[in-house]
Amino acid sequence: MALLEMKVTFKILRQKPDFSPKFQSYTIEVNKGNTILECLDKIKWELDGSLTFRKNCRNTICGSCAVKINGRSALACKENVGGEIEKNPLSKSQNIPEIVISPLNNLPVLKDLVVDMSNFWQDLEKIEPYVCTSSRNTPEKEFLQTPEERKLLEETGNCIMCGACYSECNAKEVNSLFVGPHALAKSYRLVDDSRDENRENRIEKYNNTEKGVWGCTRCYLCNEVCPMGVAPLDQISKIKGIILEKKDVNSSRAIRHRKVLVSLVKDGGWIDERKFGLMVVGNYFRDLRGLFSIAPLGLRLLTSGKFPLTFKSSEGTREVRALIELVQNDNH
Template identity: 70%
Template sequence: MQVSFKIFRQQPNSTPSFQTYTLEVEPGNTILDCLNRIKWELDGTLAFRKNCRNTICGSCAMRINGRSALACKENVGSELARFSHGADTQIPEIIVAPMGNMPVMKDLVVDMTSFWDNLEAVDPYVSTSARQIPEREFLQTPEERSRLDASGNCILCGACYSECNARTVDPSFVGPHALAKAQRLVDDSRDDTTEARLEKYNQGTQGVWGCTRCYMCNAVCPMDVAPMDRIGEIKQEILERKNAQASRSIRHRKVLIDLVKQGGWIDERKFGLYVVGNYFRDLRGLMSLVPLGLRMLAKGKFPATFEPSEGTLEVRSLIEAVQASEQ
């Protein structure tokens, strides 16, 4: 069958555009197979990264039909089945573009400097400086090793970083790839700097609190690392060590849980006062809420009362059961 490949093209210091190539392909052909054919048979100037062709190295990550994926993993049949095409479309089309959140160097090749720099920022190496056992291996039990399975599957392809909305709006955020690696070190029984790591990952929006939980990193990860879940595990470790006075980010999470336990859902009247106003301790925070409060009152959107949900007791028991199991 014939398929059109609409490919993003850009030379240094030039305006980007899309160029379309038509190939006779089979449904089982991977997108990388097709890109190779375009380069070898139609246009030798097309630039893209590749290496193993077997979902191992992560080199061929790019945006395929609007989402970041590995070109060697996705095939023509699955891509065409993923989207419905209009009746007037005689030849189905697959759109290929470079990854996001990184500047384009040429065509589908991006500059991954920020990706690697942010990975380095979380110090992704096991520290054993406090264990002076030079003639022995640091052995782990199967249970200890199993805690590292998910994060250990990361191949650093950059798909999660490309789709990270938090990274798009906040350049200080290190990204889901870095924090997934960070979680591996937090859970690694051989590492002796857990407390220092948690303090580092707890710093402002560049650490775990910068994650907006949009789920995009989980959705596009080709290795099922689930970076958002790994970030959540680091948050939980921090929350277990900190009280509500430690920071607004920690207070946000603790207040949310407490209010849901009390009423089945969030009492919006209390949420801002407790989080931003720090339980009436932060005068500046309270004053910052006044303009919003006045606008809400003027528009009749400030609830005068709060009614707990019908399932409050069930919600409370579920939260307490989860908390008990974690302890």
């Protein structure tokens, strides 16, 4: 039995060089099972041949058709009309549902829904996304791995480089030096690859406040939008865990921030704010410049009566401490 068709309006952000972007609406008849990519095809073939977008495999393999659908970066070939209407309560209440399509964020727009991916690929290249091994000098030798070693690479190996995580990345939006979640997820694949002989150098390279893992703001959006379940934030966190095991509190402010936070929560169940700034920014009173930088804020808090003069441990501190120690022991 044929699926019932319905009218849906697609509000598409259109743009071309030297012109300001503007929305253009197209109302077409589709069914709920149609993918967004099928709807874009219908608009281009039947209503407006000038509409420009990328596509290739149409089967969630190539990543070419990544766009923003109702404000969320996604693959147009994976999402369908019914799903988008269900996700958008406002659209459900309209006589004719509306779906908004726009290009990916954090990348220059070439035309309509097509973005320039050059920065995306250049950021990936910065982490040297290939296995480094002397075995390359002996072509007749295979790169043998055990099933257990290969299993470690399954999650990150699913990345199709669609750019959805890059588009949603808040850190990339405010810091152009940050290499992006796609690159750092690939980084963990190389750190965990038994065939790679550059592990220690990689870890040192990724231990960077602006470009590397500490530039991540942990907003979780990359995990939310990844169509392949790669979970870039999880991979970034794993690299951070490796670095934290190797470095002490004096290594950098980013490392000290994490270690002090965990230490204070273990001691009191939550963070003692009186100590946190002094220990992280002031480096346990060793960094005079850091101490002077937070002195004005401390004085303002004192004079306004907002500086906590005492600290009381939270209820359940022992349970919190036990949980943290259990996790730390498991990681070792």
